[in-house]
Amino acid sequence: MLEILYQDAWLVAVNKPAGWLVHRSWLDRDEKVVVMQTVRDQIGQHVFTAHRLDRPTSGVLLMGLSSxxxxxxxxxxxxxxxxxxxxxxVRGWADGMMRYWIILWWKSAIKLPISSRVRIKRPSQP
Incomplete structure (x- = not known):
């Protein structure tokens, strides 16, 4: 059972837990529990994805209630x-240099100014 955060006549917002696939995928054919099917079973109607969250990512997932x-x-x-x-x-401190791979990927893949996409906040004290 997934937590439904919001629902109206057009959309539903659910709290996607980390570790769940949004929809069935060839990447993991044996996975039995996916968000779309679980929400469909919970609310009794088809849902249509508007975006995805990666499997390790938790967060709010919006789905349309019609195509x-x-x-x-x-x-x-x-x-x-x-x-x-x-x-x-995060917890703890990294030794040595950290490389922000996601920033580098976004920069090459999307070609947008990174400052508009990513903010890294540093703690005030160690």
Missing amino acids: EAGRRLAQQFEQHHIRKRYHAM
Whole structure:
């Protein structure tokens, strides 16, 4: 059972736990528990993804309750009217140099100014 954070006539927002796939995938054909099927079973109707969250990522997942609603939500993500924000909780201190691989990937893949995408906040004290 997934926590439903919001639902109306057009969309549903659920709390996706880390470790869950959003939808069935050839990457893990044997996976039996996926968000789309679980939500569909919970609310008794088909759902349509507007975006995804990677398997290790937890967070709010929006799904349309019709193909049109899903398509319009997806367009809002594509046009950056809706933005995802990621927060990482870490513990401890890294020794040596840290390389921000995700920033490097975004820079080469998306070709947008990184400052508009990523903010790294440093703690005030060690």
